[in-house]
Amino acid sequence: MDSIVFAPMPSKIQDKVFATLVQMFGPRNVRLFFKNRKLLITKGGPRHEVFAVTNEQFNFIFNKIKAELGREPYCAGVFVGIYGKKFKPSLDICEKLFKIAKRNAIMINEQAAILFSYGRDVMLKSITKVYEPLHEIVVVVDPQENVVGLCKLIVRNLNKTLCNECIVCENIIDKGWYLRKGH
Structure with missing residues (x-):
């Protein structure tokens, strides 16, 4: 099995993720939750998982864990869902967005x-x-x-x-x- 790698999410995929969440919870609520967060996507595994991380978490992952330790995290931040043919939101992100929306x-x-x-x-x-x-x-x-x-x-x-x-x-x-x- 290939090793899983975290990468910043390409904007084309990010647009699809946000479109699904906006349809479910509204644009203002999605903007509010993701205001100071970046999306990461896993590559190299059996599926592409999407995570939302704060700027501090992003810097820690890419400047400390990956750069200094040469390792990949197992998971990071809030699990947003799985990206495949269609984006499938996670129970975790739906719970957080429902509480806002x-x-x-x-x-x-x-x-x-x-x-x-x-x-x-x-x-x-x-x-x-x-x-x-x-x-x-x-x-x-x-x-x-x-x-x-x-x-x-x-x-x-x-x-x-x-x-x-x-x-x-x-x-x-x-x-x-x-x-x-x-x-």
Whole structure:
């Protein structure tokens, strides 16, 4: 296996990452979070991971760890997501941006939150609040607004769905995943 190398993110890829996050959380909120941060991307591994680092972290990585020690970090800053054919945002960045934006999320009842954290999907009857506007990938929060995961919205208009027992969101990742099988 090739060794993983951290590199500054090319602007073309950075634009795609920001476009996805802006669509989910709004331009002002994304600008606010990334104001004093730079994006890094990993190369040489099985996938391209994206990280947001402060200027101090960036200088430490490139002037100390890489230059003086001749080593690569394992990870750095905030894990933003995985870049491939499409950018897939991480649960970590979605949690941070939801706390700023309060949009692109659904709140589910306590019982549904427990089931969701075990990998279950979300039924319409479990949704207690909607944080508009919704994107294809939606943040899932419990009644205390703790982020429990991300889901894919399979029904475009929740208000027009008549079947309370219908699955409206498919679980993509939940915090319980890390305990069940996370690597």
